[in-house]
Amino acid sequence: xxxNIILLGPPGAGKGTQAARLVAERGxxxxxxxxxxxxxxxxxxxxxxxxxxVMDRGELVTDEIVIGLIREKLAEGGKGFxxxxxxxxxxxxDALGHLLAETDMQLDAVIELQVDDEAxxxxxxxxxxxxxxxxxxxxxxxxxxxxxxxxxxxxxKTAPLLGYYYAKGDLKQVDGMAAMDEVAGQIAAILDRQG
Numbered sequence: 001x002x003x004n005i006i007l008l009g010p011p012g013a014g015k016g017t018q019a020a021r022l023v024a025e026r027g028x029x030x031x032x033x034x035x036x037x038x039x040x041x042x043x044x045x046x047x048x049x050x051x052x053x054v055m056d057r058g059e060l061v062t063d064e065i066v067i068g069l070i071r072e073k074l075a076e077g078g079k080g081f082x083x084x085x086x087x088x089x090x091x092x093x094d095a096l097g098h099l100l101a102e103t104d105m106q107l108d109a110v111i112e113l114q115v116d117d118e119a120x121x122x123x124x125x126x127x128x129x130x131x132x133x134x135x136x137x138x139x140x141x142x143x144x145x146x147x148x149x150x151x152x153x154x155x156x157k158t159a160p161l162l163g164y165y166y167a168k169g170d171l172k173q174v175d176g177m178a179a180m181d182e183v184a185g186q187i188a189a190i191l192d193r194q195g
Contacts, residue, residue, distance in 0.1 A: 003028065003080035003191055004105060006087070008161060009113030010154045011147065012124050013176045014183060018113070019082045021184050026191070029078045033085040036069045037061060047072070067095050074103050088158050093165070108194040110165040111187055113176030121147060 003026070007015040022028045040048040041055060047068055054061050066086060074081065087093040100107055124147045128138045165171040174186035 003108050006083045006110045009176055011150045012120050013113040013115045019084055027079040028082050030082045030084050031073055033066055040069055063092055063095055067099055093161055109172050109190055110170045112173045114173050115176040
C-alpha cells in the first residue's frame with residue numbers, strides 16, 4: 001500500500017527534517033519541486049529542455065511543467081510520495097488532485113506542522129548564530145528580515161491551502177514546536193492510522 005502526503009508549514013517549521021526521516025524510515029519518495037527542476041534541467045530530455053528554456057529566461061516554471069515532472073515521478077512507482085514545495089497555491093492543489101485521480105492514486109494526509117511565528121524567528125536566528133560560530137556561511141534567507149518576508153509570502157499564498165484541505169477532511173495537524181522525535185512520532189501516528 002502506498003501513502004501519499006503533503007507536508008505544510010511555514011519556512012523553518014521542520015518540513016525538510018521530517019521528510020528526510022520519512023524517506024529513511026518508510027521508504028517514501030520526497031518530491032521536491034526545486035530538486036526535480038534542477039534534475040530535469042540537466043537531464044537532456046524534452047521536458048528538461050523546456051525547463052531550461054524557461055529558467056534561462058529568468059521566468060517562473062509553469063504549473064503545467066511542474067505537474068508534468070510530478071507525473072513522470074509518480075510513474076516510477078514506490079511506497080508513496082511526500083509532496084514538498086507543491087502545491088503552494090489553490091490552483092496547484094486542484095491540479096495535483098486531478099493528477100492523482102488520473103493515476104489512480106490518492107492523497108492520504110496533508111500534515112500541517114503548526115508553529116509559533118515568534119519562536120520560529122528565534123529558531124532561525126539561532127541557526128544563523130550556530131553557523132557563524134562554526135565558521136560556516138549563513139544562509140541568506142536566515143536573516144530575520146529575509147525570513148520575515150518569506151513568512152509573509154507563505155501566509156499570503158500557501159496558508160489558504162489549510163482551509164482547502166480542511167474542507168476535504170485531509171488536514172491533520174501536529175505540534176511543529178515539539179522536539180524533533182516527538183514531531184516524528186505525531187506524524188507516524190497519523191500515517192499508521194491511514195494504513
